[in-house]
Amino acid sequence: MSVVTSDQSAARRFGLGQAGAVCAALVLLLCLMVADLITGPAGLPLADVLRGLADGPAGEDRRLAVILWNLRMPQTIMAALVGCTLGIAGLMMQTILNNPLASPYTLGFSASAGFGAALVILFGSALPVAMWIGVPLAAFAATLIAAALVYLVARYRGASPEMLVLAGIAVLFLFQSLQSLLQFMAAPEVLQQIVFWLFGSLLKASWTSVKVLCVILALTLPFILREVWNLTALRLGDGNAASLGLNVDALRRRVLVLVALLTAGAVSFTGTIGFVGLIAPHVGRSLVGEDHRFGLPMAGIMGAVVLVAASVIGKAISPGAVIPVGIITAIAGIPMLLAIILMKGRR
Amino acid sequence: MSLILDGFTVDASRRSLLRIDALRLPSTGLVAVIGPNGAGKSTLLKALAGVIAYGGTRSLDGAWPAPERIGFMPQDFAVSAAMSVADCVLLGRRERLGWRVTAQDRAEVARALTALNLDALSGRRMDRLSGGQQQRVLLAQRLIRDPRVLILDEPTSALDLHHQLEVLDHLRALSATRLILAALHDLTLAARYADHIVFLENGELVMAGPTADVLQTPCLNRAYRIDSEILQDRTGSAVIVAHRAVSN
Numbered sequence: 058m059s060v061v062t063s064d065q066s067a068a069r070r071f072g073l074g075q076a077g078a079v080c081a082a083l084v085l086l087l088c089l090m091v092a093d094l095i096t097g098p099a100g101l102p103l104a105d106v107l108r109g110l111a112d113g114p115a116g117e118d119r120r121l122a123v124i125l126w127n128l129r130m131p132q133t134i135m136a137a138l139v140g141c142t143l144g145i146a147g148l149m150m151q152t153i154l155n156n157p158l159a160s161p162y163t164l165g166f167s168a169s170a171g172f173g174a175a176l177v178i179l180f181g182s183a184l185p186v187a188m189w190i191g192v193p194l195a196a197f198a199a200t201l202i203a204a205a206l207v208y209l210v211a212r213y214r215g216a217s218p219e220m221l222v223l224a225g226i227a228v229l230f231l232f233q234s235l236q237s238l239l240q241f242m243a244a245p246e247v248l249q250q251i252v253f254w255l256f257g258s259l260l261k262a263s264w265t266s267v268k269v270l271c272v273i274l275a276l277t278l279p280f281i282l283r284e285v286w287n288l289t290a291l292r293l294g295d296g297n298a299a300s301l302g303l304n305v306d307a308l309r310r311r312v313l314v315l316v317a318l319l320t321a322g323a324v325s326f327t328g329t330i331g332f333v334g335l336i337a338p339h340v341g342r343s344l345v346g347e348d349h350r351f352g353l354p355m356a357g358i359m360g361a362v363v364l365v366a367a368s369v370i371g372k373a374i375s376p377g378a379v380i381p382v383g384i385i386t387a388i389a390g391i392p393m394l395l396a397i398i399l400m401k402g403r404r
Numbered sequence: 405m406s407l408i409l410d411g412f413t414v415d416a417s418r419r420s421l422l423r424i425d426a427l428r429l430p431s432t433g434l435v436a437v438i439g440p441n442g443a444g445k446s447t448l449l450k451a452l453a454g455v456i457a458y459g460g461t462r463s464l465d466g467a468w469p470a471p472e473r474i475g476f477m478p479q480d481f482a483v484s485a486a487m488s489v490a491d492c493v494l495l496g497r498r499e500r501l502g503w504r505v506t507a508q509d510r511a512e513v514a515r516a517l518t519a520l521n522l523d524a525l526s527g528r529r530m531d532r533l534s535g536g537q538q539q540r541v542l543l544a545q546r547l548i549r550d551p552r553v554l555i556l557d558e559p560t561s562a563l564d565l566h567h568q569l570e571v572l573d574h575l576r577a578l579s580a581t582r583l584i585l586a587a588l589h590d591l592t593l594a595a596r597y598a599d600h601i602v603f604l605e606n607g608e609l610v611m612a613g614p615t616a617d618v619l620q621t622p623c624l625n626r627a628y629r630i631d632s633e634i635l636q637d638r639t640g641s642a643v644i645v646a647h648r649a650v651s652n
Contacts, residue, residue, distance in 0.1 A: 285503075290495050292485040296478040297542065299455050301498050301549075302471035347487040350503065 075351040078344045082358040086137065089365040093133040096372040098379070099124050135262035136368045136382065137361040138270045139323045140333055144360020145281065145353055146319040147334030148341065152288050152349070153309045153316075154218045155295075157397065160335040161320040164207050164225030164313075166200050167329040168232035170321065173199025174328070175239040175251045192254065193266070193325035200324065203228045204317030208310060216309035217295075257330035257383025259368055266326035273322035277315050284312060285349040292347045330383045332390025333360050339397050406431050407583060411460035414444075414451050422447045424460075424609045429600055431465050434579040436598035436615070437587045440628050443604040445587040446479055446557050452585065453555045464553060464583065472499045475551030479558050479587075481542050483530045489541050490526045493517060496548035516544040519574065535562035543571065547578070554578070556586040560593065572597045595619050595634075595642035603627070619644065 094106050101109070105121055112118065114126040146161035154163065161167075173195035181188045210224035240248055254261075287308050290298045295305050324330070340363075341355035367385040374380065407429040414422040422444040429435055437445045451458035453476035462468055475496075483492065493513045494505065501509065517523050520540050530538060539562045546554060559575070560568040568590075575584050576597050585602075588594045594601060594615070601618035603610040605627045611618050619642060624632050630646040637643050 282503075286495070286498050286501050289487075289491075290498050292487065293483050293492065293495065294480075294485075296480050297483065300453060300476040300478050300546075301495065302454075302474070303498070342486075346491070347485050348491060 075345040075348065075355075079351055079354050079358065082344070082355060082362065086358055086362050086365065089362060089369065090133050090137060093136065093365050093369050093372075094125065094129050096369050097124070097129055098372070098377050100376075101125070131264050131267050132259045132262045132368065133365065134267050135270070135327065136259050136364045138267065138274065139259075139327050139330060140337070140361035140364030141357040142270065142274060142319045142323040142360070143330065143334035143364075144337030144341065144356040144358070146316045146323070147360070148338035148349070148353055148356035149281070149288065149312050149316050150334070151338050152291055153216075153312045154221060155291075156218065156222075157339065158335065158394075160332075161316055161323070162329065162331070162334065164221065165203050165227075165229030165232055166317065166320045167324060167331075168229050168236060169199040169203030170196040170324040171251075171255050171329060172232045172236040172239065173197070174254045174325075175236055175243075178250050178254065179239050179243050179247055189263075193269075196325040197321045199232070200321035201317060203232060204313065204321075208313055208317075211306070211310055211313065216306040216313070221309065221313070253381075254328045255383075256381040257324075257328035257386075258379075258381035259327055260379065260381070261326055261328070263326075270322050270326065273318060277318050280311070281315055281353065284308065284315075285353060288312070288349040288353075289347060328381075328383060330364065330386055332386045332394070333363050336390055336393045336397075337363055339393075406465075408463050409460065412451070412462060413459040414447050414456060415459070420607060422451065422458075422604075422607045424448070427602070427609060427612055429583075429602070429612065432579060432581060432583055433599035434576055434584045434586065434597055435600045435602060436594035437585055437602045437604065438589075438591060438594055439604035439610070442606070443627075444607040445604055447607070448602075448604065449476070449555050449557050449585060449587055450478070452553070469552040472549060473552040474555065475546030475549045475553070476555040477539075477542055477546050477557060477559060479561070481539060482535065483538055483542070486529050486531050488526070489522065489528050489530060489533070490517070492530050492541055493545045493548055496545035512548050516548040519547060520544045521570065536564060536567060539563060540567065540571065552582055554582060554584040554586075556584065558587050558589065560588070560590070568593065591619065591624070591644040592642070595644060616642070625650070 095101055095103055101124065106125065109116060109121045109125040112122065114122055116122040143161055150159045150161055150163055151157055174192050177184065177191045177195040181191050184191055206228050207221060207224045211221055214220050240251055243251060287303055290301055290303055291305060291308065298305050337360035338356045340359040341352055345351040345355045363386065364382060367382045367389065371380040371382050371385045409424050409427040412424040413420065437448060439445050450456045452462060453474060454471060455476065490513050493516055494509060497509060497512060517526055520543060522540060522544055525533065525537060525541065530541065533541065543559060560571060563571060572593060578584065598615045600613060601615050602612045603618050603623065610627060611623065619634065621632055621634055624630065624644065629650050631648050631650055632644055632646045635643045635645060
């Protein structure tokens with residue numbers, strides 16, 4: 058980074074370049090979303106997609122309208138929303154745990170969601186609610202229960218990163234064990250359903266899930282935006298942040314609640330899609346730096362970019378079938394994770 | 405008007421870390437907090453800064469300044485974040501920052517950097533600075549808060565001789581209008597720059613008062629377990645020379 062001496066370049070340093078990067082990432086995301094709408098077993102050319110978008114859901118070409126608006130659009134928007142949610146939650150988790158390898162799932166939230174989903178898949182027939190709503194509800198509730206356990210430990214023993222991670226590990230093993238127990242009890246065809254849910258797939262997306270996730274984002278974003286300077290200050294380390302008058306324990310607990318809500322919303326409808334919440338914050342941070350005013354939107358957009366790109370790849374590499382995005386992100390995420398570790402070591 | 409501590413205590417796990425029955429100091433000036441390792445210097449400064457819980461009362465001019473008027477720099481200050489020096493200093497105005505960084509915010513950052521001769525580092529990344537450079541940047545970050553009380557735990561620990569004197573000269577100038585409490589291990593620097601000394605030992609107040617009254621060899625020898633001598637340099641300032649460590 059160059060040494061800044063003039064006021065003009067100082068203005069650039071304080072935001073203009075970062076805002077430009079966020080806008081460029083947004084354009085990239087929109088292009089990928091169009092690519093995702095074009096890609097799929099039914100094979101729609103760009104001209105048809107654009108015509109279908111212009112005609113709307115009630116367009117005259119019913120086949121086109123149904124494929125575009127009822128099947129592909131909810132999946133594309135859901136991919137962007139889930140990616141965005143996991144990216145934002147991932148950056149917040151990495152900041153409060155002061156750990157570049159943290160993700161929204163670090164504290165056992167994915168294992169708890171998997172347990173909740175598996176519980177309803179196994180015993181759902183005995184419940185008075187339909188499976189399509191029972192599974193996400195149970196995953197959502199189980200994630201919040203896991204978060205509550207971690208929160209309680211943080212409330213009584215302090216919210217240091219070490220304490221949160223220890224509590225998270227305990228929660229992770231608890232729910233993983235319970236999930237294994239359910240899988241052991243399940244009949245082969247039920248086990249297959251549980252495993253498919255755990256893969257993480259956008260095929261479960263619908264307009265209902267899109268609306269629910271939009272509501273969760275709309276409810277949490279105002280609280281997240283209030284914390285941007287506090288989270289940036291936390292990057293200076295606990296001692297420095299506290300000496301600037303910041304109650305770091307209280308901040309960690311508030312952010313933990315927000316991360317839990319975002320993660321619960323993201324995984325409950327699509328399953329546990331890995332690596333997005335780990336990779337997106339790193340890509341975002343490398344583009345706009347530590348300033349969370351730009352880092353959080355950028356992590357969100359990059360999360361959406363990664364997941365929509367994975368969706369395109371999942372559909373493109375196996376015409377006629379769709380590989381679950383959770384598998385694509387996991388395969389693509391491992392080299393990215395290694396790259397992060399190697400770059401970190403070099404620094 | 406003055407800084408007043410009454411029945412000021414810090415406890416951890418039923419163990420007393422600090423006990424000051426009564427302490428009165430002027431409301432402005434540079435106060436050096438001295439004492440051997442484990443005397444309670446950092447504990448006193450952290451408690452005054454409100455970072456750790458304490459018992460008793462503290463007041464400055466009848467009340468205690470709001471958190472945004474307190475500048476505290478802890479002993480463990482190392483920053484590993486890849487943020488620019490200017491952005492780091494800007495965070496000193498955390499409570500006053502809106503979504504947009506204003507021209508006034510930028511001007512305050514520039515002023516704080518200039519005050520400590522840090523303009524050349526403005527665009528550099530914090531994680532690529534030396535310990536001494538980081539320490540000066542973080543001091544600038546605290547100064548941007550325009551603190552009524554500046555509480556510094558070993559503010560010169562990572563600095564070379566030139567920057568130790570430069571920083572203490574600057575703090576001395578600032579202390580005309582505010583109270584600065586600084587834990588110092590270098591007793592010669594304390595003798596040269598401090599108006600008052602707070603001398604702690606084993607978590608208790610040994611003595612507090614004007615520098616010349618407190619810095620006396622019998623007291624230093626006993627508390628630090630040394631054989632010391634106080635000389636005068638060519639400017640007339642005291643120089644504390646420790647000849648040898650004395651075992652019990």
